[in-house]
Amino acid sequence: MVDVHLGTLARALRLLGFDTVYAQEMPDAAIAAVAEREERVVLTRDVGLLKHRKVQWGYWLRSQHTRPQLEEVIRRYDLKPWFQPFTRCTVCNGTLTEVPKEAVQERLPPKTKLYFHEFFQCASCRRVYWKGSHYDRMRTFLGQLE
Ligand SMILES: [Zn+2]
Structure with missing residues (x-):
């Protein structure tokens, strides 16, 4: 689950085949609730969001730019073996x-x-x-x- 202003990162993750919700125009409590219900990792530039008690897995992105952000996430969660390009829609996250x-x-x-x-x-x-x-x-x- 990718926080607001990170739409390009969301598209990049979908391009690699990862099920990614883009939390555009969602308050923190709603993001936390979806993350808890759907067992999602929250990726954000907002440390406050990660302190929400419902956010079980989260990562604070250091970089402000998409490419290094993507590299951070791939490294942090060891995603490389799980790449499945052309399995997710970059626009809507559909299969x-x-x-x-x-x-x-x-x-x-x-x-x-x-x-x-x-x-x-x-x-x-x-x-x-x-x-x-x-x-x-x-x-x-x-x-x-x-
Ligand atoms: Zn689609």
Whole structure:
């Protein structure tokens, strides 16, 4: 569970396949309640939130920037063996399933239709994903992790 102002971190974690709730416009008590009920780790820049008695697992992010934040979280929770790219929607946290090109082709930009053959769709918002330039950037980033 990722605190407000950390939306980019939330998207990055989803991209790696982690079930991530983005706590936008939620008071601390509500964040703590969801974290307790759904047994989630709270990631925040706000030390006060971590002192809430319902927050059982939490981590205070040192960095103010997404990339080092992501590195902190991966290191802290030893997440590297658990990466599952293309299993979560970066927008809504829904689960992705692989779909045949024919099922989504009318929704694809012309060049994507031409050059890509593997597609994934979100079960919740129906957004379509493919291994385009953002995927290459992510692979480069993952390759650089210790
Ligand atoms: Zn979605």
